[in-house]
Amino acid sequence: MKTLISKKWLALITVIIALTAVLAGCKREQFQLETTSDVNILGYLQKDPGSYSMFISILEKAGSAGTLNGYGTYTLFVPTNDAVKLYLKDINKSSVTDISEADAKDIVKIHLIRDTITSDQFNDGKLRTPTMYGQSLLTGAQNIGGLTTLTINRQATVLKADIRTGNGIIHVIDHVLKPAKLTGAQMIEQNPSYSIFTQALKATTLYDTLNVLPANAPDSLHMFYTVMAESDAVFKAAGINSFADLKAKYSNTGNPASIQDSLHLYMDYHILPGLKYLPDIFKASSHTTLSPLDVITTKLVGSDILINDDDFDGKHEPGSAVDRANSDNTTANGVLHAMAQDYFIKVRFPVPVYWEVTDQPEFQKLNGIYRVTNKSSAKFADGDIQDIRWQTGSVQYMCAPEARQFYVYHNDYLYIAALRTAATANSWIELKTPLLVKGRYKVWICFIRRGGGKGVSVLFDGTLLPRVLNLTESLPSQVLVGSNWTYPSGSTPASLEALGKKITFGGGKVPFYNNPAQTIDYYKDNYGLLAGTITVTKTDRHIIRLQATADASGDVDIDMIHFIPETMDQQYPKFNPDGTVIQKP
Template sequence: MKNIVWRISAKVSKLILFALIMFGCKQDPVLWKVVSTQQVISEYVASREDFSEFNKILESTGLNSLLAVRGPYTLFLPSDEQMKAYYTEKGVKSYTEFSEDFLKTLTLNHIINRQIESGDIGLGAISEPNAIGDFIVTEFVGSDIILNKKSKIIKRDILASNGVVHHIGKVLDPIAKNVYEVLSGNPSYSIFTEGLRRTNLKDTLQIISFMYGKKPARTRFTILAIADSTFNRFGITSINDLIAKYTNAPDSITYLNNGFYRYMEYHCLANTYFLSDLRLNTNLYPTLTYDNNVSITVDTDYKINLDPKTKEYTSFVIDLSNNPAKNGTVHTILGLLPVQQPRPVTLVWETTDHFDMKQGDYYTKYYERWFDGQNTFANIKWEGDYLLYYYKINHGLIRDDALSMSGWWWVEVTTPKIMKGKYRITGNIWSGQINYAVYVDGVNTALIKTSDPANSTTWAEVEWTTTTTHKVKIVNTSPGLLFWDTIIFTPIN
């Protein structure tokens, strides 16, 4: 079987190479290189009697064919003993009692479309979502790796010719609860949960997906939750106590500018950040609040809103954090975390970091181009022959991607909200073969020449009095190629 697959792959690869040459694509073809004579993953599972239950499910759903092709894939594989324990937990005697849709979801929940070996796993979550779009939480008990709080990897890094297999000690049950349901199902967080309910923030936090164009897009949230026991230490024993602490207008706590509403909203981040997603040193992360961010410093601890003078901060309760949800994660913090405006820090922002751009299958995988410069993306506008999503591994770009244009053009991007303050703005223009003008919020701030250093020439010095988004536009004054990777906002003290 594997030889047939390899022969077919070789023939297909030759046809792809021929097509690329004929149609003049400039991107180098990526061929599947067989790096071993080991079995493909589907063959490995089928050859082991102790994994016959999972193999039957693979065959019944047709997903064994997925694990027989190129990949690379990661499979978290439960044994027959674990599968039968799962049947008992679900009140069935056989996998045949599950619907076909559930079996597909269950199987894909154990598969990642990338090779993840044990050395790639840290505290937080696996960097790539699984085949149903959920992130698998990862933690350590001693040297043991625990998945989704429950399943230990009992045998690691079994290499196959199209990926890697890990034996696990418990079936990974598909995550079904949203972040609000994770909290509301735990009585230890009754005050905080009631705050989300009364402000109506729960309605937003229960959204798992929505239609974006012709396909669903996933929502992602992070909740910095506070347990009742922590509130109690500060003399807060009920939701009314908490409301009274942060507002004098308890009848208007659903209003955006109400103090209590802003307090609860400040604990809700507008993306999913497991502990492994929090970057070293001090960085700002967007809250649902329209005009604020939260500061998190990672050094000897995970520190929220670290005061550089007093060294005080709000900490995470590590053991009670990284709780997986269908639309994000819930962390537990040890403190009240009142609303505050964090001081500005250096922001290195990638020009490809836009929600709508990330919805494409091409994102961080291959090139894509567009021709409508006004209606394709909400926060990228351009004029020129076309805009290219450029993707090339190991070419000096932060995430191996950039915005690219050629000929005569202009392109404008809208940034995420940036804390008010004074900044020096620079950019990483990878080409350096063009002259161009820079505009910040519609004002011409610089004329850059090909002789100017690409990464250190100042585009602007600005002082912003509000925390909001901004527009940065570059217009070439000589024809040529653009590869625009990042904009850097450096605070000026």
């Protein structure tokens, strides 16, 4: 059976801004840029007491008027007098004088950012700088009558934007913003739609973890949490109608409070350390969870954010969708997201990954070049390829010419112009791997011998592997036996493997040097070198780096990288230029 990880795994789309989908077909409200001659924000507000006098009173009560009357760089979201009146009615107060000084300070802090942020930076998600209150503001869009308006924290609409003053920018809004006061645990508990999830949090004691305010957290690593919560309706769709059903399905010890219990781990798997709003979720391919050895993988497909939508062991595993409309809820100690579908920890065992490094989305989009004989791409610069980074030189996609076969899988390879030591630093190239299941693997670098890479170290997630590879060395020359080119005397697959080498080419009827009368099962100038054995501690995508340690002229050509569980056969399968995979006879 084919054991390749599908190339679709690498086609993660992490650069799509979700607002594009929201605004498609809609006209965005246009704001007139206004630059005032006033030297400060307070002066601008004081010029229009009919619109802002009540918020000025809140500033004065909070002792913040002087701050906005002096030097600085601020962004202030200013609620109008009508907005303040709505707020007073909501809290059963008759005037601003009835607001306490502490509450006035909180109001000002949640509306004020020590940064200058214009409306063109209001992409769907959190603003780049948190408020003086310490919480981030969320911006979004809503379509009303074909006109898309900007929203802040889902609480207010922007009426007027980008008013530039001497010490900052003003955005006028139609409601007073309210800081989050509830912890994540409290927000979940107060929503009856999460009754099963709430019971599970309490049974596992994770409710207590999510009920600590940042000021009371033991350290900075435990201040904020992001929760991917599942509603009763989502559980019901998964055949779980009560907490008793959930416990029966997942609790293997009968004691969910035990950190070893499977239900505890299930709930851990729904909690991510730190503050992660939806753009943070889909812009990274994976996220750690409170389950010690497990991550969730994430990808954006169109406008859908999917959890654990993976290609594994040659098969596609459909992901679970996030309920975007009900997510991005700021809590006093984190963020609460809603799942549209259930997800759980998948029990997986190490499987070999035979990774063709040219399976990059940027290469696959090269129409008329990708896997077309004797074609090559233009040079890529560092930053052009999503999952490959490098220092010095350039990278190209290349497909071998018909008259000069290199006997590499799909006849293509990654061309690295220079992997050598420089005067100031060693050059390197880093690649993000496909999904690797936790376990121990032997790592094989499969390449075409050329003139570069005389000494190359391999690092996995920053850990140096034991062998330094010489990518300029040929194997002993092949010999002709009948019409087949094969291993020279004294060399066998087993003897080569003992030296940390293997032939990755499958042989058979593929002609040698374009001679259809001859075939080959061994070739001296493309093979695999064993870099060492790694321990993958988390099922995730990882980083592998090739680092030059010795100078040598010429390029380096990489075909595949094999991650094979250490107890499995390291020789098979083999891979032919025509895309066929040769299994062990």
